[in-house]
Amino acid sequence: MSWEPLRQRQDKVVKTLTNSIKKNRLAHAYVFEGGRGTGKMEIALQVAKTYLCRVTQDANPCGECKDCRRIDSQNHPDVHRVAPDGQSIKIDQIRGLQKEFAYHGMESDKKVYIIEHVDRMTVQAANSLLKFLEEPSDATIALLLTEQKHRLLDTILSRAQLLTFTPLPTAALIASLQEEGVSSHMASLAAALTNDRSEALEICRxxxxxxxxxxxxxxxxxxxxxxxxxxxxxxxxxxxxxxxxxxxxxxxxxxxxxxxxxxxxxxxxxxxxxxxxxxxxxxxxxxxxxxxxxxxxxxxxxxxxxxxxxxxxxxxxxxxxxxxxxxx
Ligand SMILES: [Zn+2]
Structure with a gap:
């Protein structure tokens, strides 16, 4: 599971992350900021894999071991994903996360949590997350995903490293759709309609x-x-x-x-x-x-x-x- 395809989409972000991985210096918390379809979740999952895979080589997870496969099928016991429940992320969801993290990891102490649309937390949930971020465990990585950074509390931003995801240039999107076997005329049409790669692929298929x-x-x-x-x-x-x-x-x-x-x-x-x-x-x-x-x-x-x-x-x-x- 090489980082290369992701690097083609988000060069700067991937370089920053893989450099930190190679030096064993991943931050305790990251804010991934960028529009829809810019690859925030794909990269978050790749970070989780790289961190938890036991045979990671040169910053690349193997993609085949039990850990990698469980992350792919979304049932790894040490990778937790939180997304808005209806309109917002509620305090109970953050509490649930904290409870999970109070236990030791199933097989190691390493844990990763990914919060989608982290800007949609209720005030109580945000304060609860803040406390959590203030007491980082050595082995925990928080990946906070947002399309609207300006809605985050400064106190949360100041405790995380910010990585900005740039929209895919149209030419790169067209090329990547064509790599999936899409005809050039459908690829350019889809790219004219959306910047979101998965949405574009759906249009083509x-x-x-x-x-x-x-x-x-x-x-x-x-x-x-x-x-x-x-x-x-x-x-x-x-x-x-x-x-x-x-x-x-x-x-x-x-x-x-x-x-x-x-x-x-x-x-x-x-x-x-x-x-x-x-x-x-x-x-x-x-x-x-x-x-x-x-x-x-x-x-x-x-x-x-x-x-x-x-x-x-x-x-x-x-x-x-x-x-x-x-x-x-
Ligand atoms: Zn692996």
Whole structure:
């Protein structure tokens, strides 16, 4: 279980951690701060493995021993995970953790606890955790994960080493999706929609998203080539496919990306295209349309997105949108 794939995603964080591991100087507590999908939990589990694996070599856990496998299957007795119970992390959850830690480890004294969304602790829970952090045991490591560092108590921050996780650059995300066997056009589309690698992978693997992509391309073709039929095809091909509000929102996002691509064609910046495999269609559509009109169309899509959020009837909303997109 090498650190290498994680290092490609979070170079600085992994270098800091592996250096400390090699020198046997891991801190008692870390705050992992960064957006969703930046690999905080993956890296936390890798720290736990490195710390508990008995055959760790050159800072890399073996990935095969009992300890490593139990961490993978989330049932290692000395690795504790806490996450919000509903809206918040309650004091009983922190107390439970402390109780667990009062016993000696099952097989060694080493223990690791990981708290997800640590910013969502109640005041009582935060104070209880603070006491816990003030009396560190030599063999305990706390990994506190958060997307919102500013919500943490200064007193907690001051007792932990802060590591900042950076969002994955789009190009790196696309490359890592392609390594999983995803086609380049789906990889760039997913990366345009989310920065979260696992969410992106889900988008690429579900057939529905590929079909949705085709539907959106089809709609733009019809708007240009058969504008009089577009309302009919909306009924026949579109509304029955994008039934849920979330699905329709996704379709509108794709439409926005399409118009952005049209702008990139006009600016002669094809390297930024998301629908890169649709070059011919994009070029044709970009031919007789001004940048001003493209931005008006984008504004119309954005308005439709807002109206969707305000629960306007989807059929009405789409009909009004295509009528506006048909102009110009
Ligand atoms: Zn191992």
């Amino acid at each position: 579900e057939e529905w998203f590929a079909q949705a992509r085709d539907k959106v391309i089809q709609l733009t073709e019809e708007l240009r080539n058969r504008p009089n039929q577009v309302l009919v095809s909306l009924q026949e091909n579109w509304l029955s496919f994008f039934k849920e509000k979330e699905q329709l929102d996704y379709a509108l996002n794709l439409l926005l990306i399409w118009y952005k691509d049209l702008l990139f064609i006009q600016l002669s910046e094809p390297e930024h295209l998301v629908f890169a495999d649709q070059m011919q269609a994009l070029e044709q559509q970009a031919l007789h349309i001004s940048q001003k009109v493209i931005s008006e169309k984008m504004r119309a899509v954005l308005t439709a997105k807002q109206r969707l959020g305000a629960n306007v009837n989807p059929q009405l909303l789409m009909e009004q949108l295509v009528l506006r997109l048909r102009e110009g």
